[in-house]
Each structure stands twice: as structure tokens, then as C-alpha cells.
Amino acid sequence: MIRVGIVGAGGWADSSHLPALAALDAFEVTAVATTRQASAGRAAAAHGVRHAFADAGELAAHPDVDLVVVSVKASGHAAAIRAALAAGKHVVSEWPLGADTDEANELAEAATAAGVVHAVVLQGHHSPSARFTADLLAEGRIGSLESVALVADGAPWGGSRIPPNLVFGLDPAQGSNILPIMAGHFLAALERVAGPLTEVSARLPRTHDRVLVTGTGGTVANATPGHVLLHGLLANGATASVAVHGGNEPTRNGFHLKLVGSEGTLTATPTQLGTFIHWCDWDIKFGDEALAVPDTYRTAPAAVRSGPPANVAALYQEVARAITEGRQPHPSFETGLRHHRLLTAIEQSAADGTTREIS
Incomplete structure (x- = not known):
């Protein structure tokens, strides 16, 4: 049994991490931490958790915690991750790994030095629809991949108005705006499919x-962008075009992904309009032929609803296997660092108008 402490037990963790972990026999949530003892106590009581803390360091140091989950704002990731590493605990961090690439690099190096298992929550890597589509490409269903186009809604970031709880993200130093949050997740899903x-x-x-x-x-x-627009090349030589459009809520269409090959074209759209590519199930077509995602691509228990909880549960299943096998899971902090470098290349290209390579 892997005993889990969650830093940031409200909001996102409450709707994704906690239901995912509750359905997995390999894990037990033993501790939660928020910024205030009272709210931590309420979260612990609501989920039947034994320990509640107002300090991430105290949670990480507790002997009843083997794995620390960091689910707070991006600007708070580094402190909570460092506390977990100092205590020698395994770590799962929400995306983005750090507030910027330099911080992500520091955290990846520290996690490697600590010798613990480390993972970052890029849901697109565990999306059943993304994995199925990737396999279709690998099997040559459309021949050689020649071009990829993704158009996606990026609201609530990038619009003329914003909810009070998201105002902090208008400062680029917080690491939470349309580029790292929306485009970051969308690009991870695209790369899971196309390379x-x-x-x-x-x-x-x-x-x-x-x-x-x-x-x-x-x-x-x-001081943050309203849209993310890019052209690029994939490792397999195919071209890529991505447009993430910011705006005011609600999102309307969600996304449209088009994969053009030498022998045909695959398209993917959300089964439920207005949902994000890394969250939802996809309607996938080869030409006019609808392709259903086989049930074997869903690894989360049936009790976990589709979308973020199921994708997060699949990540935790990978983490459990990695701990047992003495290896790093995928995606690890190293994967997260590489993805930060992609975002930095986008920023640098936008700043000076050059084409940038991704290391």
C-alpha cells in the first residue's frame, strides 16, 4: 500500500486526484495539507483522512506518507516539491512542474539526486483517445504522417475579462496563463499522438x-498573451500548425485535431463540445468512418468517471508500477522539463521572430 499525502486538497485535487486515488487499491490517502489548519481539517474529515496539516513540510515529513502529491498553484510547486524531496518521499506534481523552465530544471535535478520516483500530471499522455490515435498512426492507418493541425479553445485565459480567482495568472511569473496551462496541456496531448x-x-x-x-x-x-499561434516540425518530418484561441467563457467547440497522412486523414473532436483535448473522450474519424476507442485503452477502474479523474487514475497506476519496478514513471519530471523547454522555445520565437529548436 502506497500512503499518499496531498498538498492542496481543495479544488482540482478534490475533483480529480482524490476520486482517482479512492478507486485504486494500491493507494491510501493518509494526509492532506492546505494553507490553513481549519480548511485542512475539513478536507480530511470529508474524505476520511487521518492527518491534516497547514504546512507542506510537516506533511512530507510524516512517517505515514510515502508519496507527496503537489496540487497547488504553479508558483507554489517548488516549495512543496523541495519539502517532499528533503524527506525522501516520492512526488507527483501537477503541471506545470515549476513556475518557469529554470525552476523546472532545478526540480528535475533535485528529484534525480534524491533517488525517488517523480511524475508530472500531463493528462494527455494517459488519455485513452490520445493513446488509441497514436497507435493508429504507428500502425500506418493513414500512411506516413505529413501534417498535423490543432485548433483549440483556450478560455477562460486570454479574454477581456477573468474570474477573480484567476487574476493571479495575469502575472507571467506565476506560471499560470494560456501558454503553460492551456497550450501546455494541449501540446502534450498532440505530442502523445504525433511525436x-x-x-x-x-x-x-x-x-x-x-x-x-x-x-x-x-x-x-x-502581461500575458491572449492567443498561442505556432508552426513547427515534428521529429518524423511532419509539419505542425497549432492555434490556441483565448477568450471569455464558455468555451464553445473545444478542439479540432487533423492528422493528414499519405494514405488518408484522421480527425478528432470532443464527444462533448466545449471540453479540452487532454480531458475528454474524442470522436475519431478516418475519412467518414467513425472509429471507436476500444475498451482496452481505458485502464482506470470502472468506478472512475471518464475525463480528468480517469486520466489521473491511469497516471497513478503507472506510478505504482514504477515504484514496484524501481524505475521512473512516464511522464516524469524529465518529461516535464523537456515540455518546459518547448514552451520557452515558443516564448523566444515570439519575442524575436526566429525559428527555435527544442532541445
């Missing part, structure tokens, strides 16, 4: 210098 990008040429237009905070009547300064 890694090796070079990019990008634009990051900022369409709103000030943004209305909904429900307040006030505006705040914005």
Missing part, C-alpha cells in the same frame, strides 16, 4: 492590456 516537436516558429499576441475582473467592475493590468 515530439523539434522546432517552432510562434506568435503570442496580447490582445488586452487590461482585463475586467468579473463581478467587481474593476480592471487589472495584464
